[in-house]
Amino acid sequence: MNRLSILGATGSIGQSALDIVRMYPDRFQVKAMTAAYNIQCLAKQIDEFKPEIVAVIDKKQAFELSRLLTGTLRPEILFGEEGYIEAASYKNSDMVLLAMVGAAGLKPALAAIASQKKIALANKETLVMAGDIIMAKALEKGVSILPVDSEHSAIFQCLQGNREKDVKKLYLTASGGPFRKKSFQEFQHISLEDALHHPTWNMGKKISIDSATLMNKGLEIIEAHHLFNVSHKDIEVVIHPESIVHSMVGFKDGSVMAQMGRPDMKGAISYALSNPERLDLKMDFPDFTGLHFLTFEKPDTEKFPSLLFAFEACKEKGTLPAVLNAANEIAVNAFLEKRIGFMDIFRLISKTMESHTRIDNPSLFSIIEADSWAREKAQSLI
Ligand code: MG
Numbered sequence: 001m002n003r004l005s006i007l008g009a010t011g012s013i014g015q016s017a018l019d020i021v022r023m024y025p026d027r028f029q030v031k032a033m034t035a036a037y038n039i040q041c042l043a044k045q046i047d048e049f050k051p052e053i054v055a056v057i058d059k060k061q062a063f064e065l066s067r068l069l070t071g072t073l074r075p076e077i078l079f080g081e082e083g084y085i086e087a088a089s090y091k092n093s094d095m096v097l098l099a100m101v102g103a104a105g106l107k108p109a110l111a112a113i114a115s116q117k118k119i120a121l122a123n124k125e126t127l128v129m130a131g132d133i134i135m136a137k138a139l140e141k142g143v144s145i146l147p148v149d150s151e152h153s154a155i156f157q158c159l160q161g162n163r164e165k166d167v168k169k170l171y172l173t174a175s176g177g178p179f180r181k182k183s184f185q186e187f188q189h190i191s192l193e194d195a196l197h198h199p200t201w202n203m204g205k206k207i208s209i210d211s212a213t214l215m216n217k218g219l220e221i222i223e224a225h226h227l228f229n230v231s232h233k234d235i236e237v238v239i240h241p242e243s244i245v246h247s248m249v250g251f252k253d254g255s256v257m258a259q260m261g262r263p264d265m266k267g268a269i270s271y272a273l274s275n276p277e278r279l280d281l282k283m284d285f286p287d288f289t290g291l292h293f294l295t296f297e298k299p300d301t302e303k304f305p306s307l308l309f310a311f312e313a314c315k316e317k318g319t320l321p322a323v324l325n326a327a328n329e330i331a332v333n334a335f336l337e338k339r340i341g342f343m344d345i346f347r348l349i350s351k352t353m354e355s356h357t358r359i360d361n362p363s364l365f366s367i368i369e370a371d372s373w374a375r376e377k378a379q380s381l382i
Pocket of ligand 1: 149150151220
């Protein structure tokens with residue numbers, strides 16, 4: 001039995017993970033759950049999955065949740081950062097699915113590592129901010145970090161049975177988002193509604209905007225660099241609009257392995273949760289003959305400078321990736337609140353990165369400070 005803490009239970013990844021738990025009740029048990037805002041959904045999930053502890057964002061939400069619960073078995077309700085940390089290191093869990101959005105994942109990730117839980121990582125921002133620290137601590141504690149991000153799961157799957165030293169290159173595929181074919185001029189008129197509509201993947205709001213700006217791919221470059229110990233020079237982003245090839249690994253003998261499947265996050269989630277086994281998810285294979293073509297293009301970095309920002313942050317390292325991530329979170333929020341336009345997201349990130357004085361080999365404290373600094377800086381630029 002795999003006993004789980006699911007952080008970010010009400011989000012897109014959390015809900016898909018619970019679908020898998022529902023399919024395999026003899027394999028998985030949910031011991032701890034957390035959510036931020038969607039308390040009604042969390043209350044329903046608690047009634048169904050009966051976790052022992054749950055955590056929400058604040059006291060008000062905790063009170064609201066307690067009011068909504070109808071079952072007789074009531075979990076302990078915690079709140080705030082300590083609540084999330086408690087859920088991530090809960091004594092009765094073996095594995096933690098980190099599926100919350102943004103920088104909020106960092107401290108729970110560290111808590112999960114400190115208490116030697118296996119980690120299924122969907123929260124890429126954690127590795128972007130503090131990849132060196134996270135990977136070093138995981139190594140020290142003997143904790144495995146299994147990627148849930150579809151591209152990184154694909155790479156992880158391609159690496160099975162191969163030696164790290166034989167890897168020459170990682171190809172991260174990207175759908176290109178909804179604006180791949182729009183001209184630079186048309187970018188001025190992109191609305192929030194357009195940006196939230198992704199052509200192939202069904203995701204939460206933040207990641208949908210990140211996909212539209214290609215910043216999601218930018219963050220994934222840094223995530224891949226840390227997870228697989230590959231230099232930014234050996235990571236290439238390839239636009240692949242059909243989203244069938246989830247990513248590829250090039251080996252030194254010229255062989256390239258690709259992992260394919262329909263664009264459904266359940267594959268990557270279950271591979272992390274049940275690793276090294278594969279679960280029967282009753283999924284269809286891609287309809288290859290119906291598709292006729294799989295296409296690959298070079299990304300347009302003039303239209304999508306986010307990839308350049310990410311390559312720069314990955315190269316410069318230090319506190320710069322945390323600054324990139326924080327500025328992006330502020331910019332995406334402002335765009336979601338219709339306070340800035342689509343193109344302003346790029347401007348805001350670039351200006352914040354430019355004004356930052358980078359610290360090399362930062363401590364966790366310096367990273368958190370850089371994160372706060374970047375949030376304030378980006379806010380002031382709005
Ligand atoms: Mg991804």
